[in-house]
Amino acid sequence: MILNKYLRPEVFPTPFCPGCGHGILLQAVLRAIDELSLDINKMVFVSGIGCAAWIPSPHFAADTLHTTHGRPIAFATGIKLFNPSLKVVVISGDGDISAIGGNHLIHAARRNLEITVICANNSIYGMTGGQVGPTTPMRAKTATTPQGNPEPSFDLCGLVRGAGASCIARATVHHTRELIKYIKKAFTHQGFSFIDVISPCFTQFGRRNKEISGASPAEMILNLKKLCVHVKSSDELFTFKQNDKILIGEFVK
Numbered sequence: 001m002i003l004n005k006y007l008r009p010e011v012f013p014t015p016f017c018p019g020c021g022h023g024i025l026l027q028a029v030l031r032a033i034d035e036l037s038l039d040i041n042k043m044v045f046v047s048g049i050g051c052a053a054w055i056p057s058p059h060f061a062a063d064t065l066h067t068t069h070g071r072p073i074a075f076a077t078g079i080k081l082f083n084p085s086l087k088v089v090v091i092s093g094d095g096d097i098s099a100i101g102g103n104h105l106i107h108a109a110r111r112n113l114e115i116t117v118i119c120a121n122n123s124i125y126g127m128t129g130g131q132v133g134p135t136t137p138m139r140a141k142t143a144t145t146p147q148g149n150p151e152p153s154f155d156l157c158g159l160v161r162g163a164g165a166s167c168i169a170r171a172t173v174h175h176t177r178e179l180i181k182y183i184k185k186a187f188t189h190q191g192f193s194f195i196d197v198i199s200p201c202f203t204q205f206g207r208r209n210k211e212i213s214g215a216s217p218a219e220m221i222l223n224l225k226k227l228c229v230h231v232k233s234s235d236e237l238f239t240f241k242q243n244d245k246i247l248i249g250e251f252v253k
């Protein structure tokens, strides 16, 4: 397979649950690298803790830094400042990037630091047991909100837009062509780029919320087609929560 040259064969199969969106995201990142003919030896992938952190580490045959919970953007900042010629990419989960590491996210966006942050957003803390997170939709059931989440969720694209990010997009693992296109744009952007990737977790989110997600992992991914609305202008970002739809597209370019 064309992407095998970017992978460490000894670590397969992946630890992801059957139907997890992270395997699709893994492939989309590598496809973007291949289509741009980037030299993976001049890239560094940084992740924190959680299922999404396993996407680059240990799977990519590249320099990877698997850091502490919530801190990948802080480590990425250090790498970029030490050697600006490297392409530095953070791939981690929504709990890692927007909750524990939320402060690093807003300040990297404010500084317009030239790194790419790819947030694998599964709306929950997956690896640690399915606890509610800042990206969990209101009313969704989790291990710690069995009666439903009483709080509104965070719109990560709106957050980084407010902080000053200069390249922002949202895609899902169902919309793979667009996902690869946005990753390619992020990799060639001179400034801070952020992609919110909706990547379903049936194990921790879907099985507790079958009325939203569907009865199986496959249905959960297929349902993304019905739940998503393509953006027509960046101002629509702030209507994201309306009618429980997910707004996807490029918000700032």
Ligand code: SF4
Residues within 6 Å of the ligand: 015, 016, 017, 019, 020, 021, 022, 051, 052, 122, 126, 127, 200, 201, 202, 203, 204
């Ligand atoms: S717990 Fe969820 S996010 Fe983690 S590997 Fe399983 S399906 Fe994927």
